Amino acid sequence: MASLTESSRERVERIAARYPERRSALLPALYVAQEQDGYVTDEAIEDIAGILGISPAEVKGVASFYTMYYNRPVGRYVFQVCGTLSCALCGAEEVIRFLERKLGVRAGQTTPDGKFMFEVVECLGACGSAPVMLFGDRYYENLTLDQLDRLIDELRSRPAEEPQRAPQLTGVEARD
Known part of the structure; x- marks a missing residue:
């Protein structure tokens, strides 16, 4: 499984900078992670949590709640x-x-x-x-x-x- 690439990290940072509360960038950050690998990896969850200053459990909870995010490889x-x-x-x-x-x-x-x-x-x-x-x-x-x-x-x-x-x-x- 993959962590966020440098390019994806930079995108998440730019997105987070647009919000008064960094945690508000969680949904688009998950989208960036999924766009990178086709699904949201556990490593990406850890990276997003660190960038946004929230717990990995919170990121995982949101990612698993919404059906638009996948937690396993899916078709292209x-x-x-x-x-x-x-x-x-x-x-x-x-x-x-x-x-x-x-x-x-x-x-x-x-x-x-x-x-x-x-x-x-x-x-x-x-x-x-x-x-x-x-x-x-x-x-x-x-x-x-x-x-x-x-x-x-x-x-x-x-x-x-x-x-x-x-x-x-x-x-x-x-x-x-």
Whole structure:
């Protein structure tokens, strides 16, 4: 497992400097750690605690509370499919079955090549445009199996060193 790199430490320091209380930078600091390694390592938790002046237990508690942070290696590309009522009524079950077939894994599992993981999550807050999937920082609303098929094929064709950003499928660019 890895500690924060010097670059990640500097990012966390810059983020923390924007807050009157350094501890308030905890969520973005966890995001930096996860961006570095794909998940939040125990060493990163120790580093973040030291930088922000809080206990490792507090950092671990926050990291384990939020579902957006992973405490174990996951696929390079993680799809979060809403499984609540609105999405279920509008096709989420078909999306889940499609992902199981296309990727050859069940929800919560990572493909043998380490490239993909999908999980079924609670409401993503876009009930009016169900079914909805979150990939990286991009929502895929009114998701169709054809869109999902194209997305996976595009991601499979990417070289390993290419950034993990979600491809544009809907004509709405993600905000940074």
